[in-house]
Ligand SMILES: Nc1ncnc2c1ncn2[C@@H]1O[C@H](COP(=O)(O)OP(=O)(O)OP(=O)(O)O)[C@@H](O)[C@H]1O
C-alpha cells in the first residue's frame with residue numbers, strides 16, 4: 001500500500017512519488033470538518049449513509065480511503081490510506097505512469113470496505129490518544145478559602161458571599177445536602193474572620209439526647225443531676241470570644257432552642273442547675289441538611305430562632321449542580337491521596353463516568369470513591385474505569401428532555417432508542433466507537449441512528 005498517514009492540520013506528507021496527493025485534504029478537513037467529506041462525495045467519491053470512511057478518487061484514477069479523526073464531535077484531522085486501484089478503475093490522463101499503475105494493489109469492493117472499517121477503528125484510537133495527549137491541564141485549584149475546591153458559577157457565588165460573611169460578625173445558617181461541605185465552609189468563615197486566633201468549637205446537636213446536649217452546651221453545676229460530680233463549663237464558655245459551630249441544628253429540641261435563642265439575643269445563659277447568669281461573646285454558625293423553613297411551618301422549629309440564625313443564609317450547591325467541578329475535585333483528592341508517593345491519573349472514561357454520576361452523597365462520597373480507587377489500583381499509575389464502584393459504573397445519566405408525546409409503541413421505542421444513544425454519546429464524550437460498544441451495536445449502525453434522529457454534539461467550546 002502506498003502510505004498510511006495520520007495527519008493533523010497542514011499538508012499530508014505523502015511519501016509515494018507516483019501517487020497523486022489529495023491537495024490539502026487535511027487542512028480542509030480541519031477547517032471544514034465533515035462538510036469536506038460531503039463535498040468529496042459529491043465530486044465522484046462515495047460516502048454511504050452511516051459509513052465513517054470515504055473513498056476518494058484522485059485525478060489519476062487511484063483511490064484513497066479517508067476517515068475523519070474526531071474530537072468531541074469535531075473533525076480535527078484525518079487518517080488516509082491511499083494508493084490502490086479498485087476493480088474496474090482506469091487510469092486518467094497522465095497523472096500516473098503505467099508501471100506505477102500496474103504496481104498498485106487492486107482491491108475489490110469487499111476489500112475496500114474491510115480496509116475502510118479498519119481505518120475507522122484506527123482513526124478512533126488515534127482520536128483517543130490525541131484526546132489524552134492534548135487534555136487541558138486542570139485549572140488552578142482555588143485556595144482562597146482553605147481547602148474549598150470549585151470554580152463553577154455556583155461556587156463563585158458562594159465565594160462572593162463568603163467574602164462578605166467573613167468580614168461580618170453575623171450569625172450564619174449553612175444549608176445543604178449531606179457531604180456538600182457545610183463544616184468545611186463554617187471553618188473557612190472562622191479562619192477568615194477576626195476571630196481566627198480564637199477557638200472554633202463544633203458540636204453536633206443530633207449526637208446527644210436533650211439532657212446531655214443541655215449540659216454539653218451550657219455546662220452544669222455540681223449535683224444538678226446524677227453524675228454531675230463537679231461544676232463543668234459548657235461549650236458556649238469554651239467558645240467564648242471564638243466561633244461556635246452548631247451542626248444539625250434542626251435536630252435540637254424546643255427547650256434547647258429557647259436557651260440558644262437567649263444566648264443569641266442577650267449573650268447570656270445559665271449552666272444546668274445554676275442560678276448564676278453568665279455572659280459570653282460567641283459567633284454562632286449553624287448548619288443543617290433539613291428544610292428549616294418547612295420545619296417552622298410545621299411548628300417543629302421556633303420561628304424566632306429561625307430568623308435569628310438565618311441572618312445570612314448560605315445554601316451549598318449539591319455536587320450534581322456543579323458537575324464542572326468534578327474533575328477539579330478528583331484531581332484534588334488524588335493529590336491528597338498521594339502521600340509523598342507517585343501521583344496517579346484517572347483514565348478519561350473513568351472521569352466521564354464520575355462526572356455523569358449524580359453523587360447523592362456529594363463531595364464526601366466522591367472523596368471516598370477516590371480513596372477506594374487509589375487503594376484498588378495498587379501500583380498502576382492510571383486508574384481504569386472497571387475499578388469504579390458498581391453503582392457508578394452502571395449508572396446511566398438520566399437525560400433531561402422534554403417529554404415526548406407517545407401515542408404508539410413504535411414512538412415509545414424510538415424515543416427510548418434516541419435517549420439511550422444521546423446518553424451513551426454524552427457518557428463517551430461523543431466518541432462513536434465507544435458509544436457503540438456501550439450500546440452493543442456496530443459503529444455503522446450507531447452512525448445511521450445518529451443521522452436518523454438528527455443527534456448532534458454540543459457546539460465545540
Ligand atoms: N468544595 C469542597 N472542596 C473540597 N473538599 C470538600 C468540599 N466540600 C466538601 N469537601 C469534603 O467533603 C467532606 C464532607 O464535607 P463536610 O463534612 O464539610 O460536609 P457536610 O455538609 O458537613 O456533611 P454532613 O451533612 O454529612 O455533615 C469533607 O472531607 C470535606 O473536606
Ligand SMILES: [Mg+2]
Nearest residue numbers: 179182183247
Ligand atoms: Mg457536617
